[in-house]
Amino acid sequence: MRWSRLFVPTLRDAPGDAEFASHKLLVRGGFIRQLQSGHYSMLPLGFRVHEKVTQVIRDEINAIGGQEMSLPIMHPASLWQASGRWDSVGDELFRLTDRKGADQALAMTHEEAFTSVFAEVSSYKQLPMIWYHFKTKLRDELRPKAGLLRVREFVMKDSYSFDVDETGLDVQFQAHHQAYSTIFSRLGLDALPVQASSGSMGGSDSIEFVVPAVAGEDDIAICRSCDYAANIERATSQIAAVDDGAGAAETTRFPTPGVRTIAALEEVDGGAPADRQIKTLVMNLDGELTLVLVRGDHNLVEQKLIDHTGAVVAEPAEADAIRAALGASPGSLGAVGVSGLRIIADPALQGRVNMTTGANEDDWHLSGVDVDRDIAVDEWVDVRGVEAGEGCPNCGQPLELVRAIEVGHIFKLGRKYTEGFGITVLDQNGKAVVPIMGSYGIGVGRAMAAVVEVHHDDNGIVWPTVIAPFEAVITVVKVKDEPSMQLAEQLYAELQAAGIDVVLDDRDARAGVKFTDAELCGIPFRLTIGPKGLESGQLEFVTRTTGDKQDVAIADAAALIIDSVEGSR
């Protein structure tokens, strides 16, 4: 490829609305352009990287027996109705109506579609199956952000495994686990496998691969002493018991004028420290008001609540609804004596006495609350967010919280879809069994962005060779100098013949411009050809990762590049 013919619109300044390194650099380097919020065009360089990331993933999924195919993006509503997700996924699913009036869905994942194809498989002898495709997904995200990191339209590799039994599923799950580790490592990502919530997909074992980075959107609890790592949506911890003293015989109402917050209740006469208060949250779970109780200094993790209840929508209840149900406004709420509402409480409250909470009357609170005695808890459920420094659930050592980008997710789907679609295969005994599924995804564009987040410097992107838009660039300092161009053409041909993905920078521009662009775009190796080098017989060879410059004899240049590229693939 000749740079003079390439469309690489590099920019000196990043767009003003770009915040994160990957966003800025991918735009500045001419890799991507935004069409609208959450939708990006892949320009030639971006597309090259995207294709290379795709190929790495393809290699590794093929290596574990994956069969690549390609399923549609537009699905009939009936398919999603059959799985129940037409109603359960909410507004994230793009829906449209065709001219015949038929409802259609734009796929956000392909569980249903793959399962429908699987209906033709009828014998255990054909199992296991690992099927996958690279396909554009559409999701009406609440808030697209950070360039390629969170978008509404993106290509995902999603694979699905089908097995006769759990043991088989375990094998596929482990195979994917291993394949993902290899993929991310080849991409230059230190991806950490962490326990995760399986969200609306349903399923049991769920592991996310995350890359620690400031641009991330996930909080991960990590133990440095053992191998515990979990998404905050799933993480648990050991916490010290709180000394409540002796329990009171009965609750006491006391006035708390103007007190609306946990902090204020700590200060007021008759108040209590946060860890001896009960925080009463009124949540609207698919229209049903539910009281969720956590310790005053704890935070609710909505995902935990959703995972437990299966609710589609979980949001704080409206103030009006709260007042109608409990007779008071937020700030004075409590669960003591409440009946007729579902009450979910965090285990950190179990057995606690002498607690303080709202009295369900504005400006009044209760003290001396004995949780087991005074509150009709329906379910004890861990809904609390862990905090940094709390004890690891495995070894008790302090947990650390880190921001991370989720780059991959594997989980055991179970039989939700096969069962829902009435799919069975015959086992060895001729008996019909419902196959069990696994589901495994990697977002290609997000992986790209994650690589940039981790691999860049002041001069631009530093791509790992395997996914760099080009493996090497031959920079011709003075294009009009005949001997320079002649040598460049010769080396260019030689490298291409050797299978090197090389670009010849033959633009009639100043050397500095070409050097800067090569660095911004992150091309791993650069050979500079100019009159100076021709005269001395030594060409300059630069390695992007280290910035190291070395002189190489003209005759040795090709071999050096080939070795360097091959050694870093």
Next chain:
RNA sequence: CGGGACGUGGCGCAGCUCGGUAGCGCACCUGCUUUGGGAGCAGGGGGUCGGGAGUUCAAAUCUCCCCGUCCCGACCA
């Protein structure tokens, strides 16, 4: 959905307070000089000032509505 900010040539910005018919840097085109780290000089092209309505003799500027984009929050009782 709530809160905040922003919207002026491809990119980055000024102009808006105090209305008078649009400017700077980069990029682009032509010429000359230059040429090993984002060249210099000269000339040139390109803008419905996000859109609509209103106020006014006159609107990028003031008012209202809408749209778009970015950030924060999505819960702290």
